[in-house]
Amino acid sequence: MKVLVAEDDTLSRVLLERTLQRAGYEVTSVDNGERALKELQKEEAPRLVLLDWVMPEKDGVDVCRAVRDIKGHAYTYLILISSKERKEDIVQGLESGADDYLTKPIDGDELKARLRAGERILELEDRLVEAREDMRFRATHDLLTSLWNRGVIVELLSRDVTRARRENSCTAVMLCDLDHFKSVNDHHGHGGGDDVLREVSRRLHASVRSYDLVGRYGGEEFLVVLNKCEPASAITRAENLRNAIAARPIMAAGKPMTVTMSVGVALSTDFVSGDAGELIQQADMALYAAKGAGRNSVRMARPNTLQNADSDLKTGLRGDEASPVLSGRDTGCS
Amino acid sequence: MKDGRKNEPEVLRIRSEPATQDWNVQELLERVEGDRRLMRELLVMFRDENQRTMETVRVSMEERDLARASRAAHAMKGMLKNLAMGATAEIASSLEAAARNGLLSESEELFGKLEQALAQILPQVKAQLIEAQV
Numbered sequence: 001m002k003v004l005v006a007e008d009d010t011l012s013r014v015l016l017e018r019t020l021q022r023a024g025y026e027v028t029s030v031d032n033g034e035r036a037l038k039e040l041q042k043e044e045a046p047r048l049v050l051l052d053w054v055m056p057e058k059d060g061v062d063v064c065r066a067v068r069d070i071k072g073h074a075y076t077y078l079i080l081i082s083s084k085e086r087k088e089d090i091v092q093g094l095e096s097g098a099d100d101y102l103t104k105p106i107d108g109d110e111l112k113a114r115l116r117a118g119e120r121i122l123e124l125e126d127r128l129v130e131a132r133e134d135m136r137f138r139a140t141h142d143l144l145t146s147l148w149n150r151g152v153i154v155e156l157l158s159r160d161v162t163r164a165r166r167e168n169s170c171t172a173v174m175l176c177d178l179d180h181f182k183s184v185n186d187h188h189g190h191g192g193g194d195d196v197l198r199e200v201s202r203r204l205h206a207s208v209r210s211y212d213l214v215g216r217y218g219g220e221e222f223l224v225v226l227n228k229c230e231p232a233s234a235i236t237r238a239e240n241l242r243n244a245i246a247a248r249p250i251m252a253a254g255k256p257m258t259v260t261m262s263v264g265v266a267l268s269t270d271f272v273s274g275d276a277g278e279l280i281q282q283a284d285m286a287l288y289a290a291k292g293a294g295r296n297s298v299r300m301a302r303p304n305t306l307q308n309a310d311s312d313l314k315t316g317l318r319g320d321e322a323s324p325v326l327s328g329r330d331t332g333c334s
Numbered sequence: 335m336k337d338g339r340k341n342e343p344e345v346l347r348i349r350s351e352p353a354t355q356d357w358n359v360q361e362l363l364e365r366v367e368g369d370r371r372l373m374r375e376l377l378v379m380f381r382d383e384n385q386r387t388m389e390t391v392r393v394s395m396e397e398r399d400l401a402r403a404s405r406a407a408h409a410m411k412g413m414l415k416n417l418a419m420g421a422t423a424e425i426a427s428s429l430e431a432a433a434r435n436g437l438l439s440e441s442e443e444l445f446g447k448l449e450q451a452l453a454q455i456l457p458q459v460k461a462q463l464i465e466a467q468v
Contacts, residue, residue, distance in 0.1 A: 009413060011412070
């Protein structure tokens with residue numbers, strides 16, 4: 001465990017360092033409050049701190065206050081050290097944000113016992129943070145694939161579309177559906193189906209940029225959101241996704257199998273008045289067309305979709321006769 | 335002044351018995367958990383540092399900078415307490431408080447007492463260092 005010692009008196013500092021090192025602590029020491037604060041603002045800073053009260057630059061009480069003002073860091077356990085023993089001094093020290101108080105000269109056994117108490121508090125805090133993070137993850141992610149769950153990916157898409165409109169950029173929505181997934185479950189059981197869903201998720205995630213979003217939209221449906229996507233490259237990006245699945249077999253229940261995916265694409269710049277819901281709907285219709293075109297392919301929704309959707313879905317899409325964007329062939333799925 | 339409090343009774347607490355009787359070497363040895371090498375290191379530090387710190391107190395009082403004198407006395411007190419030199423630490427503590435409260439003549443008197451106490455304790459420190467070398 002790392003400990004920071006801030007003590008301006010060399011003799012006291014050396015004594016503390018040796019006592020702590022002998023007890024197995026990894027000690028960093030500084031000789032004034034300003035340096036202590038700098039150490040505590042670093043990544044991976046010690047979380048157990050012994051602070052002398054009277055120090056140049058910033059005293060121990062100042063450091064306590066400043067540490068408590070730092071947001072976002074894990075909790076730091078602060079022990080003030082001083083020769084002040086009056087009740088009001090102790091109260092002032094604790095009120096400044098210190099967790100504990102030791103008086104000089106320091107008894108080695110007492111020091112170690114108080115540090116162990118500090119470690120217990122930090123462990124408790126770590127467990128609480130871990131439990132909170134776990135709950136947060138469960139509330140926002142699909143537990144099988146670890147992708148964003150449906151509610152969150154739709155919400156994130158909604159924010160992204162708003163941002164794209166404000167910044168005059170394009171967000172591409174890609175609704176991806178595994179072809180013949182039912183037969184995967186029929187032939188390999190649900191365990192095999194889960195293997196496929198996990199691997200598809202991993203490949204989709206690996207195929208996009210760190211700031212793009214991938215979520216599980218439904219059973220075997222995935223929603224991919226590419227922000228700041230050049231409209232001209234959207235089809236290529238969708239093709240990359242499709243190919244990431246089809247190019248290599250996936251191990252399902254210990255056996256390799258070919259899996260393919262159809263993709264429907266909608267661009268926010270093509271539906272300028274539409275919200276996230278409409279973009280998903282457009283991408284869904286494009287996906288429907290991709291399925292109709294033989295699966296393992298990509299289709300893009302066009303702006304006139306809404307006008308023609310009722311009469312003929314295909315006319316609302318970048319149709320076969322006019323479209324340069326169709327790709328792929330149905331490689332089938334076992 | 336950060337910890338300044340006027341007219342504290344601790345200013346008047348000046349021990350009259352010789353400080354040297356109060357050096358508890360056994361307590362120091364326990365504090366360093368029997369590590370005689372560390373004890374020697376600390377004593378060498380004290381031997382080298384105490385004169386410089388006392389000089390800071392003296393010059394600060396001459397310049398009527400009692401806040402600085404108080405800080406130096408505080409440092410001296412810390413060293414003495416760590417080395418289990420309790421009575422001498424008490425004098426340094428009184429000097430720290432007197433200087434902090436701006437009491438020049440008391441500070442000068444306590445400074446003299448602290449010098450005397452150190453004059454008695456330093457030979458013992460040097461003897462310990464020689465003993466530790468053997």
